[in-house]
Structure formats: structure tokens, C-alpha cells
Amino acid sequence: MIHLRGITKQFGDYPALHGIDLDVAPGEFIALLGPSGSGKTTLLRIIAGLEFQDSGTVLLGGEDVSRTPVADRHVGFVFQHYALFRHMTVADNVAFGLSVRRGKHRIAKAARQARAEELLRLVQLEGLGSRYPGQLSGGQRQRVALARALAIEPRLLLLDEPFGALDAKVRKDLRRWLRDLHKAMGLTSIFVTHDQEEALELADRVVVMSQGRIEQIGAPDAVYMNPETPFVSHFVGETNRLPASGGEIHFRPHEITVTPDGSEAVLVDNVFRKGAVWRAEGLLEGSGQFVELDLPSSQDAPRLGQTIRFNPHRARMFNADGDHTQGDLP
Amino acid sequence: MSARSTRWRQPSVLPGFGLSFGFTLAWLTLIVLIPLATIFLKAAGLGWSEFLAVGFSPRAMAAYQLSFGTAAAAGLVNAVFGLIVAWVLVRFDFTGKQVVSALVDLPFALPTAVAGIALTALYTPEGWIGQFLEPLGIKVAFTWIGITIALVFIGLPFVVRSVEPVLADLGREVEEAAATLGATRWQTFTRVIFPAIGPALLTGFALAFARGVGEYGSVIFISGNMPGRTEIAPLLIVTQLEQYAYAGATAIAVVMMLASFAVLLLINLIQAASRWRMGA
Numbered sequence: 001m002i003h004l005r006g007i008t009k010q011f012g013d014y015p016a017l018h019g020i021d022l023d024v025a026p027g028e029f030i031a032l033l034g035p036s037g038s039g040k041t042t043l044l045r046i047i048a049g050l051e052f053q054d055s056g057t058v059l060l061g062g063e064d065v066s067r068t069p070v071a072d073r074h075v076g077f078v079f080q081h082y083a084l085f086r087h088m089t090v091a092d093n094v095a096f097g098l099s100v101r102r103g104k105h106r107i108a109k110a111a112r113q114a115r116a117e118e119l120l121r122l123v124q125l126e127g128l129g130s131r132y133p134g135q136l137s138g139g140q141r142q143r144v145a146l147a148r149a150l151a152i153e154p155r156l157l158l159l160d161e162p163f164g165a166l167d168a169k170v171r172k173d174l175r176r177w178l179r180d181l182h183k184a185m186g187l188t189s190i191f192v193t194h195d196q197e198e199a200l201e202l203a204d205r206v207v208v209m210s211q212g213r214i215e216q217i218g219a220p221d222a223v224y225m226n227p228e229t230p231f232v233s234h235f236v237g238e239t240n241r242l243p244a245s246g247g248e249i250h251f252r253p254h255e256i257t258v259t260p261d262g263s264e265a266v267l268v269d270n271v272f273r274k275g276a277v278w279r280a281e282g283l284l285e286g287s288g289q290f291v292e293l294d295l296p297s298s299q300d301a302p303r304l305g306q307t308i309r310f311n312p313h314r315a316r317m318f319n320a321d322g323d324h325t326q327g328d329l330p
Numbered sequence: 331m332s333a334r335s336t337r338w339r340q341p342s343v344l345p346g347f348g349l350s351f352g353f354t355l356a357w358l359t360l361i362v363l364i365p366l367a368t369i370f371l372k373a374a375g376l377g378w379s380e381f382l383a384v385g386f387s388p389r390a391m392a393a394y395q396l397s398f399g400t401a402a403a404a405g406l407v408n409a410v411f412g413l414i415v416a417w418v419l420v421r422f423d424f425t426g427k428q429v430v431s432a433l434v435d436l437p438f439a440l441p442t443a444v445a446g447i448a449l450t451a452l453y454t455p456e457g458w459i460g461q462f463l464e465p466l467g468i469k470v471a472f473t474w475i476g477i478t479i480a481l482v483f484i485g486l487p488f489v490v491r492s493v494e495p496v497l498a499d500l501g502r503e504v505e506e507a508a509a510t511l512g513a514t515r516w517q518t519f520t521r522v523i524f525p526a527i528g529p530a531l532l533t534g535f536a537l538a539f540a541r542g543v544g545e546y547g548s549v550i551f552i553s554g555n556m557p558g559r560t561e562i563a564p565l566l567i568v569t570q571l572e573q574y575a576y577a578g579a580t581a582i583a584v585v586m587m588l589a590s591f592a593v594l595l596l597i598n599l600i601q602a603a604s605r606w607r608m609g610a
Contacts (some may be wrong), residue, residue: 048508048510049510049512050506069508069509070506070509070510071509071511071512071513071514072512073510074512075510076505076510077507079503079506079507080530081501081503082502083501083504083506083507084504085504085507085508085522085526086526087525087526087528087604088525095513096508096511096513096521097511097513100508100511100512100513100514100517100521102514106570145507148507149510149511151511152511152512299498314459
């Protein structure tokens with residue numbers, strides 16, 4: 001469906017993307033995950049045609065669109081801040097993409113309105129077509145933006161931090177709803193996020209980016225369980241880092257076994273409930289490294305000042321030369 | 331801290347409505363209404379028939395027509411080109427942007443007579459620009475075209491400065507959204523940008539128009555001041571004053587004022603209606 005080859009982009013002296021290759025299969029739901037400045041939004045905008053790459057090619061459905069202007073790419077785009085047309089009703093917003101069609105593609109007004117209504121039903125906003133965007137909540141506005149993007153029957157849906165401006169509860173509902181919608185429609189979709197939880201929950205595959213490069217591409221479980229670089233290890237999920245000869249050992253807070261003869265000891269200086277577990281924080285004896293541990297909350301909470309001895313039971317070793325190994329520890 | 335100590339008196343974050351509204355009224359009365367009221371009082375000394383004779387004489391009517399007509403024409407020209415200037419200033423970064431931005435404000439700072447003299451020198455049949463227009467049969471200086479050009483010059487900042495913040499607030503994303511939906515640049519402008527900035531553009535037009543109606547200094551040099559043809563209403567008032575016909579001068583002033591007020595009120599009503607429609 002989408003094939004990106006050697007995409008580079010530079011803003012002035014600042015290199016935003018260094019040779020990105022990416023293939024997306026039809027119907028896939030892809031997350032571009034990374035911190036700000038990683039180039040994820042730039043990459044999304046290049047796929048849309050809102051930005052043009054300095055070199056490399058963009059293929060959409062086998063067609064080279066590297067130099068095709070955005071209006072001719074037929075790609076749905078949802079902006080973080082909705083970018084709704086404030087002076088138009090919700091229904092007119094949704095029907096906008098149909099109303100600007102020219103020549104033989106023109107659609108009669110009645111048909112446009114019917115289509116807008118149908119889409120508003122799809123995004124569960126039926127009956128709100130005559131309102132103005134200013135009269136809707138953030139979550140409703142984002143669904144209008146989605147309906148507007150879907151109205152042109154795009155071959156691809158691109159979403160730029162679609163939940164970024166919403167509060168936590170609305171974000172969670174909208175996330176679940178978007179996943180169901182994707183399942184029902186099967187439209188190839190790419191969304192940008194800096195929230196690893198969002199990426200892991202929604203995507204078929206996660207593309208982790210950092211400093212204009214792709215660090216790792218994989219299924220959410222693979223990216224979380226088997227990070228290939230130190231960056232992915234600490235950006236996706238929480239990670240404790242222990243210095244080791246020739247590199248670093250990474251393990252998740254829950255990848256530990258508490259035992260009196262554990263090789264590591266931590267002096268607990270903070271404890272709080274983190275959902276279903278106790279989270280204990282403190283400094284390691286010896287190295288003074290800060291670590292976070294998850295302990296079952298079926299037991300009593302660890303006390304402040306207590307020393308917990310443990311062994312990591314699963315960990316990854318990242319060598320300074322870029323090599324890595326991982327697996328269960330005895 | 332001071333905000334906190336007075337908070338018990340004013341639970342609202344905004345200062346008390348009663349106080350600020352009272353101040354607004356008092357201030358407007360002192361600065362605008364009282365001086366204007368004296369004009370009405372002075373004109374009232376004329377008596378009704380005399381007021382009509384002076385205020386609506388053929389010479390005065392011609393002057394109103396010229397003043398309001400050229401001010402409206404200049405306002406329209408500024409609306410179009412001021413919008414383009416504002417768009418460039420908001421959407422693009424280029425070296426010398428601050429210089430261009432400062433140039434926009436220059437007509438505010440320049441003594442208007444200086445602008446008038448400079449424009450006249452350019453547009454007389456011997457002037458730098460006038461010499462090329464003369465063979466084409468276009469006379470600018472000493473015609474209504476010259477007056478309009480002078481009013482375009484002094485009215486430019488109004489449109490640019492009214493539209494600029496609204497355009498910046500509208501954001502690039504809305505234009506991009508229209509493009510992703512298949513709209514051409516022209517469709518994006520007519521259906522997305524223009525309706526959104528319409529009220530601001532109207533404000534800019536109204537300000538430029540109002541300024542143009544009252545403008546004196548820059549126009550009298552380029553207009554030629556031929557009674558009934560290129561004599562603007564403010565000049566007619568000054569002429570009356572020079573002949574010590576104070577009541578006559580105020581009669582013309584009253585007619586101008588009422589006409590200007592009617593136009594500005596209409597524009598404000600249109601804006602209120604469009605704001606209400608957007609649900610803001």
C-alpha cells in the first residue's frame with residue numbers, strides 16, 4: 001500500500017529525517033512513535049503531501065506520488081487541533097471535501113448532505129450537523145474532523161497526534177472507538193503519537209523513531225518485550241538501567257524476583273500504588289543507580305528505608321558497540 | 331499579592347462590570363460625545379431651512395459624494411491589497427520581514443501633508459509616474475483618482491493590522507486541511523480563509539473608510555480643490571471657517587458625521603451578526 005524509500009528531509013541546517021524506508025500493507029494500523037523532534041510528524045506530512053522530501057520516493061498503491069500535490073493524493077488527514085472550519089456548520093465541514101469537487105466528479109447538494117449525515121452517524125454525532133464547531137466539546141470536534149477526512153473516501157488515513165489535545169478519559173474512550181472503527185472499515189491508517197501506551201494499544205505495528213531515524217519496527221508486543229536498541233528499551237515502557245562491563249543491562253520494573261540472597265539490593269526511598277502493584281523506588285547499593293521495582297500488592301507495602309534484595313529474571317544487554325542480547329536469566 | 335487582597339470584593343477574575351462600564355461611558359462622553367454635541371449645538375443656531383440650504387447645497391452634495399466615494403474606493407483597494415500584505419507577513423518568513431512590517435505603519439507616522447506633496451509630485455503630468463500615464467489619457471493628480479491614491483496610502487495600515495492577528499489565529503492547519511480535502515488554492519481562499527477573516531477585513535475597511543472620509547492633509551495637495559469637482563467635504567468645512575461662517579461649517583460637519591456614523595453602525599451590525607452565526 002505505502003512504500004517509502006530513502007526519505008530525507010532537512011529544515012535549514014537541521015536534519016529532520018535521514019533516509020527512511022517503510023512499507024505498510026493494505027489495512028494495517030501503524031503507529032509512528034517517538035519523542036518530539038524525532039521526525040515522526042514530518043514523515044506523516046511527507047506521506048500526505050503537506051511537506052516534500054528532499055530525496056527519496058513515496059509510493060501509494062503502486063503509484064509514485066513523490067511530487068504530487070496534497071490535493072491530488074486523496075489522503076485523509078486528521079490534525080491534532082482539529083483544524084475545523086469555524087464559520088461552517090458541522091455538516092458543511094464534513095461535506096467540504098465533496099463540495100469542492102469539480103467537473104464530472106461534482107455531487108449534487110442533496111447527495112452531499114445525505115453523505116454528511118451518514119458519516120455523522122458513523123462518528124456518533126447524528127443530530128449535531130447544524131451546530132458550529134465552537135459549540136462542540138474537544139472529543140466531538142475530533143470526531144467531526146475524522147468524519148470530514150473520511151468523507152472523501154481516502155485511500156489512506158493519516159492522524160497527527162489525534163488525541164493529544166484531549167483529556168485522559170475522553171482520550172481513552174476515543175482510542176477504543178477509533179480501534180473499533182478501524183476494524184470495521186479496514187482503512188490503511190497511520191497515526192503519530194508520543195504516547196507509548198496509545199501506540200501499543202492501537203497499532204498493528206509500531207514504528208519507533210528517534211532523531212530522524214527508525215529505531216525499530218514491530219508488533220507492539222515485540223517492541224515492548226524485545227527492544228533492539230537502548231532507546232526503544234527506555235522509550236517504550238519503563239526500564240531500569242544497570243551499568244555493566246562493555247555496556248548496559250536493561251530490565252523492566254516487573255522483571256525481578258525478590259529473594260533474600262538476591263545479587264542486587266535497593267534502599268527504598270519512595271513507595272506508591274501503581275494500579276495493581278506496589279511501585280518501590282530507590283538507589284542500588286554499590287552503584288547508586290536509581291531503580292523502580294514492581295511488587296505484588298497482595299503483599300504488604302514495602303516500608304520506607306527497607307532494603308529489598310532481588311535478581312532480575314529477564315533482561316537485555318546492550319553492548320557499547322551496538323550489539324545486544326536478551327533473554328531469561330537463571 | 332494585591333490581586334489577592336482585593337479578591338474578596340471582586341469574586342470575578344474580570345474587574346467589576348459596573349465600574350468599568352461606567353468608566354467607559356464617562357470617558358466616551360468626555361472625549362467623543364461632548365465635543366460632538368457642541369457641533370450639533372452650533373449647527374442648531376442656524377435654523378432648519380438655513381441648515382438645509384448650507385448642509386445640502388449643490389457644492390456640499392458634490393463634496394460629500396467625492397469624499398464618501400473616494401473613501402469607499404480607497405477602502406476597497408486597501409481591503410484587497412492589505413489582505414495580501416497581511417497574508418504574506420503572517421504565513422511567510424523572509425529576510426527583511428521586520429522592515430516590511432515597519433513600512434506598513436509608516437503612513438501612520440508621516441505628516442499627511444508630506445504624503446500629499448510626495449504623491450502630487452509623482453502623479454502630475456510631469457511627475458515620475460504621471461509622465462507615463464499622461465500619454466494614455468489617464469490624469470491622476472487633480473482628479474478623483476489622485477484623491478483615491480492619497481486615501482489608499484494613508485489607509486493601508488488599518489486593513490493590514492486588522493487582518494494580521496486574525497489570519498495568524500486562523501492558522502496554517504485550516505488551509506492545509508482544505509488542501510487535503512481536495513480544495514484548490516482559490517477554493518481554499520474563497521470558502522475557508524475569506525469567510526473566517528471577513529469580519530476583520532470589514533473592520534479594516536471601516537477604519538480605512540472612516541479615516542478616508544475625514545482625511546484632509548494629504549488630499550488637498552493632490553486634489554486641486556476645484557469646487558463641485560475635486561473639492562472634498564473637509565476642505566469645504568475649512569473654507570467655510572476661513573470665511574468665518576462657523577454655523578455653515580458645522581452644518582456640513584453634522585451631515586458628514588451622521589452619514590459616517592450610519593455607515594460605521596451598519597458595519598458593526600453586520601459583524602455582530604456574523605459573530606453570532608459562528609457561535610462564538
